[in-house]
Amino acid sequence: MATAKQNFYKWHRILGLIALIPVMMWTLSGLSHPFMSNWFRPTIAQEVYKPEPSKIKPSLSLKHVLDKNGISELINFGLINFNNHTYYQVLGTDSVYNYYSAKNGDLLKDGDKLYAIYLARYFTRDSTSKVKGITLQKAFDDHYQPINHLLPVWKVAFERPDGMDVYVETSQSRMGTFNNNTRKVMLTVFEQLHTWDFLAALGGDKFRLVVLLVVVSVLFLSLLSGLIIYGLFWKKFKTATQNRRRDNRKDTRFVHRFHRQLGIIVSFVMFTFTVSAAFHIIVKLHNIKPQEKSYRQVLKSSDLSFSNLQLPADSIKSVALVKMDGTSYYQVSDLKKNISYYNATTGNSLTDGDAMYARYLAGFYRVSEPAIAEKTRGTVTQIRQFDNEYGFINKRLPVQKVSYYNGENWYIETTTSQLATKVAGIDRAEGFSFIFLHKYFGMSWAGKNVRDIVSMLAALGVLVVSVFGFAAFIKNK
Incomplete structure (x- = not known):
């Protein structure tokens, strides 16, 4: 003994x-x-982009602009207002964003860079500091970590004593994160230790x-x-x-x-x-x-018979295009986080469209899982706030939660067609444990x-x- x-x-x-x-x-x-994430965390003037309603109405429809510039296919588009102009933000099949004037259809050179700088200045409320550098970031690194989720983003570095860098996602006009010199050092130390x-x-x-x-x-x-x-x-x-x-x-x-x-x-x-x-x-x-596959859609300009200028104009926050079961729709988000769908050919409204699109995307991402019977195709709930299961770490809001009979919850950001996260039994238990x-x-x-x-x-x-x-x-x- x-x-x-x-x-x-x-x-x-x-x-x-x-x-x-x-x-x-x-x-x-x-x-x-706690010093890095709470007490010494840098502050920024504005964390959420809240554009003022534009007084400039588009003169040309999306289809008109596409035809003028010889664009027959695209992945998506948005309507952007900045620097007192309105632009069509068009994501081409080469995955590059180009900006075309909604007044005359002319291409804005380096439009995505200019919009990224505009957003960075909006978030910092800094209109005077020089831009030291701007880089399109397609992968995570020590200063822009996977916890930020959003890619690709523009890294806008300002020439300031605090070394402020702002990461912005131009497609959704939102910020990924921001770092000053102190936070950069603390992030590196934390990741290594x-x-x-x-x-x-x-x-x-x-x-x-x-x-x-x-x-x-x-x-x-x-x-x-x-x-x-x-x-x-x-x-x-x-x-x-x-x-x-x-x-x-x-x-x-x-x-x-x-x-x-x-x-x-x-x-x-x-x-x-x-x-x-x-x-x-x-x-x-x-x-x-x-690596999980990402959703990619290609739409034809010839499918846009119904003009986007005829969409209901009340309280529109953003407008985009989605393709579901071979049909193209305008996806309209309003200021109250409601998302509506209109057939791009006929203009007819799609009842319960966002729930349908969430199920469609969940089926795409869930392709490797066992087939779901139609009667158990999953219930859909819109999530507008973070909670214990879908926490702040996931970044994206609002999302649709598609819940299946086996306890799986698939969180879909329909405005980007992205899978925000999947929570199953073991993931849920681990999340609460952690x-x-x-x-x-x-x-x-x-x-x-x-x-x-x-x-x-x-x-x-x-x-x-x-x-x-x-x-x-x-x-x-």
């Missing part, structure tokens, strides 16, 4: 030493997260996740062995403390004692961190698949500041226990 106890002690120290550096990296970056992006650069994302899972497992075993040791030796620890106090001897093992006592106090916190992290990594590994056990959303009732302070104290507790454990190991040498 004594040998078994000593072996437990030995393995606990080995596991603790292996986990020491990772724990320090995770806890220090965890301590920095917390999610270990350097491993992905070495061996790919699957390699990174496997290494993280192994290290988290070591941390969990270190926690478990520590609790077992306390249970096996607690009488010995208690007797030693009583004898020391009786003999009035100096406490030479206070480091060991504090490590044990604090370890018991923060053991539940360590358990929630390790279990939620492991679950998160396992689900990510499970969900690694070949936000409540890892990010402490259970404290949201007390406010974000209190929640951040509690999570920081939890991370600090784990860090202190680890440091005391290492100090105890050094004293034993």
Whole structure:
């Protein structure tokens, strides 16, 4: 029995030493997260684009403009107002946006760049700073991470002391994110210390996740062995403390004692961190698949017999084109987030069109899943606000939630024909586990500041226990 106890002690120290550096990296970056995402987060004048109603009515229809410029096919279009002009924003089959005057049909040179700069100045309310650079970004990187979801975006860099960069998606006139110099540094530090992006650069994302899972497992075993040791030796620890106090001897093992006592106090916190992290990594590994196909439509200008100038003009926010079951429709979004559909040939309104289009797109993205019977084709609900299942991390609103009989929810942004996210049984469980056990959303009732302070104290507790454990190991040498 004594040998078994000593072996437990030995393995606990080995596991603790292996986990020491990772724990320090995770806890220090965890301590920095509230500063990055809340307290030191840069501010921007305007986060949402709210254009004023244009006083300039299009003189030419979309079809007229397309015909004038010899465009027989397109992917989509929008109607854009900026710099006191109205333009047709046309996405060609080459996936490039071109801008044509709605007054005379003339092409605006570098129109998408100019509109991106216009939006960036709108969001920052900065009309004077020079634009240091503008780049079309088609992939994520350290400063524009996958959490931002939107691609492609224009990165507009201003020549300012704070080094402000604004990422804008011109197709939807919205902002992806914005970073100043401080946030750029903090993002890089967090990604390297917390999610270990350097491993992905070495061996790919699957390699990174496997290494993280192994290290988290070591941390969990270190926690478990520590609790077992306390249970096996607690009488010995208690007797030693009583004898020391009786003999009035100096406490030479206070480091060991504090490590044990604090370890018991923060053991539940360590358990929630390790279990939620492991679950998160396992689900990510499970969900690694070949790149999902993206939806692409091609419409013919000859199908646009019904003029877009004849569409109901009341409170229109945006207008686009969609193709569903071989038929082209105008997709009209109003200021109240209602989305209507009009046949591009006849002008007839399509009843419940957005729900139909959401089901159509869900069927496209769900092509690899088992076929759904017509009677269980999925219920559709429009989501206008983020919630625990469809959180802020997903960026896109409004979306249609298509729910199937097997518990799958497919969130579709119909205005871009994009899959925002898919939530199934294991995804849902992991999502709740991560936000409540890892990010402490259970404290949201007390406010974000209190929640951040509690999570920081939890991370600090784990860090202190680890440091005391290492100090105890050094004293034993």
